[in-house]
Amino acid sequence: MIPRQASTPVSLEDEVRAAEILGRVRRMEVRTNRLVDDALAGRYASVFKGRGMDFDRVRTYVPGDDVRTIDWNVTARTGEPHVKLFTEERELTIMLLIDVSASSDFGSVADSKRELAAEAAGVLAASAIRNRDKVGLILFSDTVELYIPPGKGRLHIMRLIRETLFFQPARGGTDIAQALDFANQVVHRKSVIFLVSDFCLGAPFDERFAKLRTKLQVTNRRHDVIAVAVTDPLEESLPDVGRICIEDAESGHVVEIDTGSTKVREAFANQSRQRRETTASRIRALGVDLLEFRNGSNWMPELLGFFRKRRQRSG
Numbered sequence: 001m002i003p004r005q006a007s008t009p010v011s012l013e014d015e016v017r018a019a020e021i022l023g024r025v026r027r028m029e030v031r032t033n034r035l036v037d038d039a040l041a042g043r044y045a046s047v048f049k050g051r052g053m054d055f056d057r058v059r060t061y062v063p064g065d066d067v068r069t070i071d072w073n074v075t076a077r078t079g080e081p082h083v084k085l086f087t088e089e090r091e092l093t094i095m096l097l098i099d100v101s102a103s104s105d106f107g108s109v110a111d112s113k114r115e116l117a118a119e120a121a122g123v124l125a126a127s128a129i130r131n132r133d134k135v136g137l138i139l140f141s142d143t144v145e146l147y148i149p150p151g152k153g154r155l156h157i158m159r160l161i162r163e164t165l166f167f168q169p170a171r172g173g174t175d176i177a178q179a180l181d182f183a184n185q186v187v188h189r190k191s192v193i194f195l196v197s198d199f200c201l202g203a204p205f206d207e208r209f210a211k212l213r214t215k216l217q218v219t220n221r222r223h224d225v226i227a228v229a230v231t232d233p234l235e236e237s238l239p240d241v242g243r244i245c246i247e248d249a250e251s252g253h254v255v256e257i258d259t260g261s262t263k264v265r266e267a268f269a270n271q272s273r274q275r276r277e278t279t280a281s282r283i284r285a286l287g288v289d290l291l292e293f294r295n296g297s298n299w300m301p302e303l304l305g306f307f308r309k310r311r312q313r314s315g
Contacts (some may be wrong), residue, residue, distance in 0.1 A: 058082045092133040093150045095187055095223075096121045097179050098164055099197035101141040102172035108234035109296035116230050116295050117196045118164040120303070124194060125157045135160065136187070142173030144182045174200060177215040184219055193219065196228040198235075199279050209282060216286050225288050231276070232295040237269045 058071050061081035074082040098121060104114040111119075125135045134150035137160045146167055148160065176197055183193060219225050238259045245256050258264050276292075283290050291306055293299035 057085050093191040094128045094135045095191055095193045097138045097195045100139045100169045101174040103198055103200045108232050113198055113230045118161050121164055122161045125160055139167055140179035141169045141171040142175040143171055145169045177211045180215040180219045192224045194226050198230050220288050227283050227288050227290045229292045236272050238265050
């Protein structure tokens with residue numbers, strides 16, 4: 001199946017909502033001011049690992065040059081040692097892989113998890129564009145739903161945010177491994193990949209994560225993968241509101257829960273915490289950095305703290 005690339009038609013109400021989200025992204029950037037620019041736009045070379053080098057030219061070897069840079073073809077042709085000179089790549093490509101499965105539309109606060117993902121993606125994209133880097137987008141469910149090649153400019157950012165918010169996926173499940181596989185096929189140069197998902201893999205968890213682990217390892221060797229887990233408060237603990245029916249957005253399975261029972265609420269909270277901790281520990285064990293953004297909370301300090309640690313680590 002070839003993912004769609006055409007823009008999704010939306011209503012005037014949706015356009016207004018997109019403008020509101022863009023406004024929130026801009027206000028966020030104003031509040032963080034130089035911190036955001038410094039962390040996300042100004043110092044990719046020191047924050048992100050593995051920026052490549054572009055070949056520039058050759059010149060005559062001089063004592064002290066690294067012998068590993070000798071161009072043996074030119075040396076053999078001219079009879080005089082020559083070395084290759086390189087310049088650092090001026091552009092970096094950022095790919096946003098965003099989960100738009102049915103569970104992403106859930107939200108117990110003002111916004112859904114998808115809106116939270118759109119805001120985070122907007123901040124990252126806007127910062128990259130100001131640094132003259134390219135940003136691309138892959139929206140996925142249990143298949144790749146939409147691919148927008150890396151590009152630049154304000155209109156490009158608006159399209160990325162707009163599609164993240166309002167794209168209507170054809171399917172409701174989640175297959176992160178397939179999205180990573182697609183990214184490896186279309187992104188040829190080493191890039192930074194932000195994988196944004198609630199990581200609700202469903203059952204059987206161990207079997208599904210085994211498949212994801214392999215793809216994460218492969219992708220992180222080729223690129224710089226940063227996982228961003230988006231969660232909602234109601235997924236972590238239940239309010240005391242008596243008997244309720246809870247439906248799994250992706251499987252459609254419905255279960256009745258007595259939230260009036262303290263034991264039930266405690267068991268739910270413990271299972272939720274264990275699932276999050278297990279997922280986080282397994283992702284980090286693969287050498288993949290993980291950020292956790294909670295719906296309804298200020299996630300910017302988490303993002304800035306992460307990039308500060310990145311700079312310190314690379315330094």
